[in-house]
Amino acid sequence: xxxxxxxxxxxCITATSFVLDDLRLYLDTHPNDQEALDYxxxxxxxxxxxxxxxxxxxxxxxxYDVDVSNRWTWVDEPWPWEGRC
Amino acid sequence: MxxxxxxxxxxxxxxxxxxxxAQVIMSQFxxxxxxxxxxxxxxxxxxxxxxxxxxxxxxxxxxEELAHR
Numbered sequence: 001x002x003x004x005x006x007x008x009x010x011x012c013i014t015a016t017s018f019v020l021d022d023l024r025l026y027l028d029t030h031p032n033d034q035e036a037l038d039y040x041x042x043x044x045x046x047x048x049x050x051x052x053x054x055x056x057x058x059x060x061x062x063x064y065d066v067d068v069s070n071r072w073t074w075v076d077e078p079w080p081w082e083g084r085c
Numbered sequence: 086m087x088x089x090x091x092x093x094x095x096x097x098x099x100x101x102x103x104x105x106x107a108q109v110i111m112s113q114f115x116x117x118x119x120x121x122x123x124x125x126x127x128x129x130x131x132x133x134x135x136x137x138x139x140x141x142x143x144x145x146x147x148x149e150e151l152a153h154r
Contacts, residue, residue: 014093017092018095021094024145025145025149062090062091077091080092
């Protein structure tokens with residue numbers, strides 16, 4: 001996968017996460033709002049797929065997903081504050 | 086417990102250095118009325134509420150404040 005698809009995938013994670021972060025706060029006090037629940041499910045599916053794809057192609061977003069077949073690589077990649085991320 | 090995600094909640098692209106603005110942002114971040122203090126207040130106050138929904142939303146808002154970095 002090239003640079004553009006990496007950026008697109010990452011933008012998708014950013015956007016869907018932001019939706020779920022806001023929706024979570026709403027659902028905490030409106031746990032039976034069917035429209036919100038449907039929206040959660042829809043965005044959750046897209047986010048899960050994007051995170052899975054990104055992790056597989058470009059490395060983990062969560063340290064739980066680090067692949068240690070070679071060495072511990074979690075601190076090798078730039079951190080978000082070291083450039084655009 | 087909390088776990089880190091290797092990403093920013095909102096992407097930033099800093100184009101020029103501005104130490105004065107940086108100082109304001111650092112104060113907003115870690116100062117007396119900053120997000121760091123706010124997150125800890127939310128996450129402490131949730132222990133003493135009797136309302137389940139309030140405990141839930143304090144947990145998630147506190148987490149949200151931590152997520153701004």
